[in-house]
Each structure stands twice: as C-alpha cells, then as structure tokens.
Amino acid sequence: DSGVTQTPKHLITATGQRVTLRCSPRSGDLSVYWYQQSLDQGLQFLIQYYNGEERAKGNILERFSAQQFPDLHSELNLSSLELGDSALYFCASSVSGGEGREQYFGPGTRLTVT
C-alpha cells in the first residue's frame, strides 16, 4: 500500500458525459501528479500540482482539467468523454515538486467510456 488513495476504482459512463476522479496523496506529500495509462499510448503524464498550484503540464487534453485543494487532495475532471478516453488513470504523489523525488502511485481508476 503506497498510501495514495484514489476513488472510484471503476467508472463506466457514456460518451459526452463528464466525470471527476479523486486522489488523496500520502500524508506529508505536497505534490500530486496525474497519469493516463492506455494500451496504445502507454503511461503518459498529464499534469502536476504542487501545494495547490499547477506546476507542470504534459499531454493533457483541453477537455480535461485538474485542481488541488487546500487539504492537498486533487481532482481530475474529464468532460465531453470519447471512447478513446477509456484508460487507467493514476495519481501519484511526492514530497516535493522537484526532480529526484520518488513518486508513489495510487491503485488507479479504470474509466470505461461506452
């Protein structure tokens, strides 16, 4: 158990809908990262927050957004969902936002868009 929690574990929804994925980092970690894992794209970095502020952006679509709240939990919002958005979404956390910090991953949320 990494100490990072994600809810829900599974989510099934229809195209065009909007969903929110939630992540709670390990106690004491200030940085949260979101990754998408799919069969064709592999594991791709989406976005990072550090202590409530956006720190880095990766291959995140405009239909997707995220935020980190004062209690440090984070939410990833996915809207206008398409079939291709079906994937595993992971959240990871680390103590700081800089390099050389181990990232600890949550168990993931499996999103299925039908």
Place this chain on the structure above:
Amino acid sequence: GEDVEQSLFLSVREGDSSVINCTYTDSSSTYLYWYKQEPGAGLQLLTYIFSNMDMKQDQRLTVLLNKKDKHLSLRIADTQTGDSAIYFCAEDTGRRALTFGSGTRLQVQP
C-alpha cells in the same frame, strides 16, 4: 527529445536471474527509476539510481547504469513466481514529470 525504450517480454525459470533492459535518450536525466506493476494494481516503486552512480544493490535487485550508452538494467536474483509483473523504467529529467518506457512483461515459469 525524451524517449525510453524497453523490450516487451522476458521469460525466465524460477530461481534464475532476470535482467530487464532499458535505454533512454535524454542525457540530462538525473534519476532513473524502476517500477513494478502487477495485474490490476498500480505502480510500485522498486528502486532508483542517481545518474552519478554506476550500480545500486537492494536485496535481490541490482541496478546498473551505463551513462555513456544511456543504458539501464534491472537484475532480479533468484527470480520467484511472485516477481511476474510488468516492469517499467522511467527517467527524471528535471522537468518535474517522469517519462516511462512501454514496460517489460516478466513471466516466471515454475
């Protein structure tokens, strides 16, 4: 550019050593990581190595880094059936996100 490559599959017999290889292209990588993913689970951090090191040993795991060739390897001694999983290498270039390889599926045969 950033690119991390791994072979897709490795099969070994229980008790043998496994060697999983990874190549990366960004010479500014400062930390390199190995993660393990079991079916239906998240990624578990196994070990990491700082770029000024050549080798790091942690129980059954040995990480070798050849900076000149940008080659990283993970050796698992006395491989067990519980080691069957997908292993990902990842590089940290200081851009605050990890770049992952495509993963190597390790199959351990009894």
